[in-house]
Amino acid sequence: MGIMTTETVSNTHDLYQRAGLAHRLGFGLAPALVVVDMQIGFTDPEQSPLAANLDQEIIVINRLIAAARLHGIPVIFAAIGFDPKQADADLWIEKIPTLSRFTVGSSGAEIDPRLQRQADDLVIIKQCPSAFFGTPLASTLKAQGIDTLLVAGCTTSGCVRATVVDAISHGFRPIIPLEAVGDRAQEPHQANLFDMDSKYGDVLPVDDVIQYLDGR
Numbered sequence: 001m002g003i004m005t006t007e008t009v010s011n012t013h014d015l016y017q018r019a020g021l022a023h024r025l026g027f028g029l030a031p032a033l034v035v036v037d038m039q040i041g042f043t044d045p046e047q048s049p050l051a052a053n054l055d056q057e058i059i060v061i062n063r064l065i066a067a068a069r070l071h072g073i074p075v076i077f078a079a080i081g082f083d084p085k086q087a088d089a090d091l092w093i094e095k096i097p098t099l100s101r102f103t104v105g106s107s108g109a110e111i112d113p114r115l116q117r118q119a120d121d122l123v124i125i126k127q128c129p130s131a132f133f134g135t136p137l138a139s140t141l142k143a144q145g146i147d148t149l150l151v152a153g154c155t156t157s158g159c160v161r162a163t164v165v166d167a168i169s170h171g172f173r174p175i176i177p178l179e180a181v182g183d184r185a186q187e188p189h190q191a192n193l194f195d196m197d198s199k200y201g202d203v204l205p206v207d208d209v210i211q212y213l214d215g216r
Contacts, residue, residue: 005044012194021198025173027212028147032074033064034124036131036153036160038115039079041101041108043154048108050098052184054154058114058205060179061152065116067213074144076118078124078131078153078163092128117213130164138170148173150209151201152180157188174201177209 024163038061041048062091068075080102082093085157093099101108104125111117131137141149149172151164160181167174174195197203 003015016198019030025168025175025202027175028173030145031068031148031150031175031213031216032138032141032144032146033068033150033152034076034078034131034163035061035079035100035115036078036151036163037151037158038077038109038112039102040110040112041080043112045156048098048101050096050178050184052154052182055181056183057152057154057180058112060177062114062179063210064150064152064180066205067210068150069118070150071213073213073214074122074146075118075138076122076140077111077115078123078126078135078137078159079109079111080127081125082127088131090127119216129159130166131159131163132166133162138166141172143168146172148175150177152177154182155189156181156183156194158183161192161196161200164196168172168200172212176203177206178200178203179206 026146038058042051043054043058045053065075080099081104082100082102084103084105103109122140124131124137126133126135128134149167151160151167151174153160164174164176193203
């Protein structure tokens with residue numbers, strides 16, 4: 001992989017602008033917050049080889065959760081959870097065998113307890129990267145009149161991206177709070193932030209997102 005120089009980045013931005021990419025979708029009228037895969041298996045490097053240090057992201061996500069609750073905005077958690085016998089496992093777990101740690105009831109599958117989750121928050125259990133695929137998330141959001149989905153969590157290059165792509169495919173405005181998503185490596189994190197912002201949603205500073213929530 002070549003090194004991304006300042007000149008390369010500038011040329012890429014110019015190329016994308018000529019292609020008509022990176023327009024702003026903006027916020028809609030009815031948002032919801034979905035927190036993707038903030039599970040021990042992804043947030044505790046001492047327990048799982050798939051994990052990264054996401055301490056700062058957890059702090060920022062809790063800020064978003066608090067702002068959402070203050071304004072009565074739905075907070076949804078999406079989490080990977082395979083059957084203990086892995087009867088529901090598919091090619092994804094064949095591609096990434098370490099995902100076998102995310103069986104329902106295991107410590108790795110547990111949502112990080114540092115997150116301010118409440119007992120009545122909806123938890124979507126999934127067996128694929130997107131929080132939409134094979135789950136009732138789209139119909140749940142439509143039933144509540146949601147038009148904007150704030151997508152936080154991990155990993156930026158994996159399940160966050162997959163959820164963002166499916167969100168816009170289902171007709172929701174995806175907003176990615178910059179400091180509220182994380183990855184295990186900076187290169188895929190930055191590349192996917194750039195790509196999502198160019199093609200599928202709006203990557204915005206978390207302060208802008210909270211200002212939007214406060215101003216509704």
